[in-house]
Amino acid sequence: MTDVVFPLVDDEAPESPGVVSTWFVEDGAQVREGELLAEVQVSKIADEILAPVSGTLRHKVAEGQVITQGAVVALLE
Amino acid sequence: MTATTSAPTTRRLTTARAMSEGIAQEMGRDEGVFVMGEDVGAYGGIFGSTGGLLEKFGATRVLDTPISETAFIGLGIGAAVEGMRPIVELMFADFFGVCMDQIYNHMAKIHFESGGKVRVPMVLTTAVGGGYSDGAQHSQCLWGTFAHLPGMKVVVPSNPADAKGLMISAIRDDSPVVYMFHKGVMGLPWMAKNPRATGPVPEEPYGVPIGEAAVVREGADVTVVTLSLSVHHTLDVAEEMSSRGVGVEVIDLRSLVPLDTATVLNSVHKTGRLVIVDEDYQSFGLSGEIAARVAEVDPRMLRAPLARVAVPDVPIPYARTLEQAVLPTRERITAAIDGVLSQ
Numbered sequence: 493m494t495d496v497v498f499p500l501v502d503d504e505a506p507e508s509p510g511v512v513s514t515w516f517v518e519d520g521a522q523v524r525e526g527e528l529l530a531e532v533q534v535s536k537i538a539d540e541i542l543a544p545v546s547g548t549l550r551h552k553v554a555e556g557q558v559i560t561q562g563a564v565v566a567l568l569e
Numbered sequence: 570m571t572a573t574t575s576a577p578t579t580r581r582l583t584t585a586r587a588m589s590e591g592i593a594q595e596m597g598r599d600e601g602v603f604v605m606g607e608d609v610g611a612y613g614g615i616f617g618s619t620g621g622l623l624e625k626f627g628a629t630r631v632l633d634t635p636i637s638e639t640a641f642i643g644l645g646i647g648a649a650v651e652g653m654r655p656i657v658e659l660m661f662a663d664f665f666g667v668c669m670d671q672i673y674n675h676m677a678k679i680h681f682e683s684g685g686k687v688r689v690p691m692v693l694t695t696a697v698g699g700g701y702s703d704g705a706q707h708s709q710c711l712w713g714t715f716a717h718l719p720g721m722k723v724v725v726p727s728n729p730a731d732a733k734g735l736m737i738s739a740i741r742d743d744s745p746v747v748y749m750f751h752k753g754v755m756g757l758p759w760m761a762k763n764p765r766a767t768g769p770v771p772e773e774p775y776g777v778p779i780g781e782a783a784v785v786r787e788g789a790d791v792t793v794v795t796l797s798l799s800v801h802h803t804l805d806v807a808e809e810m811s812s813r814g815v816g817v818e819v820i821d822l823r824s825l826v827p828l829d830t831a832t833v834l835n836s837v838h839k840t841g842r843l844v845i846v847d848e849d850y851q852s853f854g855l856s857g858e859i860a861a862r863v864a865e866v867d868p869r870m871l872r873a874p875l876a877r878v879a880v881p882d883v884p885i886p887y888a889r890t891l892e893q894a895v896l897p898t899r900e901r902i903t904a905a906i907d908g909v910l911s912q
Contacts, residue, residue, distance in 0.1 A: 513758035514767055516581045531583070533758040556762070 494545050496566035498559060501534040509558045510534035512541075512565055519551040523568070534561060543568060582770045583756025585617030587729035588694075591736035592619065592656060594774045596626055599654060602740060605632040605641055606658030606694075615660065616696050616755050638668035642693070646676050649691040654740055659695040662711045662749060676745045677720030690743045692736075693721075698751035698798055698848060700896055701760060705884035708892070710797070713847075713854030715747050716825040722746040722779055723825040727754055727800040729768045731823055734777030742779060751848075753798040765801040780827035784836065788816030791906055792836040794859050795846035796822040799897050803846055806902045817906060825855065830862050834870075837863055841872035842909045846897050851879035873912035876905040 502508050514531045517523055523543045530541045543549070547568035553559055582590065596602045603626075604610075604619055610633040613620035623631040634641040638659060645657035659665065665672065672693065679689050699708025716723045722744050726732040732750065739746035756766035785800065786807050795803050800821045807817035818836050822829065837843050843863065845856040856877040863870060878897040886892045 513762075514583060514756060516767070527580075528582075528586075531758055536759060538758045 494547065494568040495564045496529065496541060496544065496549075496568060498532060498561050498563045498565050499539050499541060500561050501532060501537050501539045502561070505535075506561055508534050509560055511556050511558055512553055513538070513555065515551065515555055517549050519549065521549055523547065523549050530565070541565070580770060580772060581767050582729050583617070583767050584726070584729045584732045584750065585614075585620065585755040585757065587733040587770045588618045588736050588750065589613075589620045589622060590770070591733040591774070592740070593622060593625060595654075595737055595740045596622070596630060598774070601653040602656065603630040603632070603648075603653065604656045604658070605634055605645060607634055607636060607660050609633060609658050614658065616750070616752050617757055618658065618694060618696075618750065618755070638664060639671055642668050642671040642676070645691050645693075646671060646679070646689060649689045649745075650679060650687050654690050654692075656692045656694060656740065659693060661707055662695040662697045662715075663706050663709045665695075665711065665714075673718045673720070677718060680744070681720060688743045689745045691745045692739045692748055693745065694748045694750065696752050697749045698753055699885050699892060700753055700798070702887055702889055702892060704887040708885040710749075710751075710847075710849040710880075712749050712796075712825055713849045713858075715749070716828075716855065716858075720745070721826065723749065724779055724823065725749045725751075725796045725825060726823065727751075727797050727821050728765065729756070729770045731777050731783070731821075733770055734775050735779065735823065737774055738776040738779050741776065746779065749797075751797040754801065763801065765804070777823070780824045780829060782823055782829035782832040783821045784818065784832065785821045786817065786819040788818035788840070790816040790840060791842040791844060791909060792818045792820065792833070792840045793844045793846060793902070793906065794820045794822065794833055794836075796825070797848060799846040799848055799902075802897065802899050803902055806899050806906065810903070810906065815906070815910065828858070828862070833859060834863065834866055837870050841870060843871060843875040844902070844905045844909055845875065845877045845879070846902055846905075847877070847879045848897055849879065850882055851877060852882050854879070873909045876909050878902055878905045
């Protein structure tokens, strides 16, 4: 089991909350290492999350749900 | 954990990412393809259309230009006539006023003025559309203006899969192609959430034919001809109306030049009722052209007068309530469909 973590998008304000703006891969889908999983946003900065390993993706947060940078957004089984 | 051997069947991208993937695949295939425009490099395009390209291909193939549209569009024309395949971005279609001579008198006419000896295989990308209070000079669609002038193809994708396919077709086309993308279909995280701006996109390169419309929803009661962001709104309306037993056939034009008249006529012949939804200005443009193409074949196909839902002939307001009053909203589309059905 591997954590998929919200990246540090705004290093000047690491406590600033953000959202997963778009999940590109559905909950339960198979992904390959390096595949684009989601687009995230903190204030006006957007970033992307790539799969750290291959596996089955389990979403832990919904699009638009406010979370902190560094929080676990999904698991890869 | 071993990865599955089968390819993912539902790889989804935003329209912006689909565009840049199409460009990247063509740049990888053909050394002559390069990108030029304001903020297309380090910023990745202010609407995300060229994201990741500078990192992948470097500054000799992805050029950030000064704010001088006549100069860099002219530069693109020069490169194209010398055999390269430039993709030049006009940041907002609203800015065409400062560089239109290069576009409609040079890019569009050199092939004809040279007796066909010189080709201009250039793609001119540009962002269009409003709905987010960007004011009269940053919210226009203007595809009617570009489509009206001979010598250039005009494509207007509404969704990610078409965006990538039309981009690849545009790059491979030997004619100049104006590629107009609505900011509201790009799937940008900083704009209002639009679920239809993200969708499945095949990973391999593929083309969508230029000049072919798509029937994106079938229905028997009324034909709605539309394009770009209005396709999203019309599909939402069609879904709602199907629960009241009304069958709305939705045609996504995808290309304006060439225009797929046959698909429009086939549908109107079937339903007998026509609504045109066009976010460009109402008068002297696309919606009138569609109406004329039906009338000059057989106006008796229509069982009721057609309806047009377009932006009235006013500068687009900045104030949210006023802007929403002029745009072709779901409410206006619903009212127009109800109107043609009631006659």
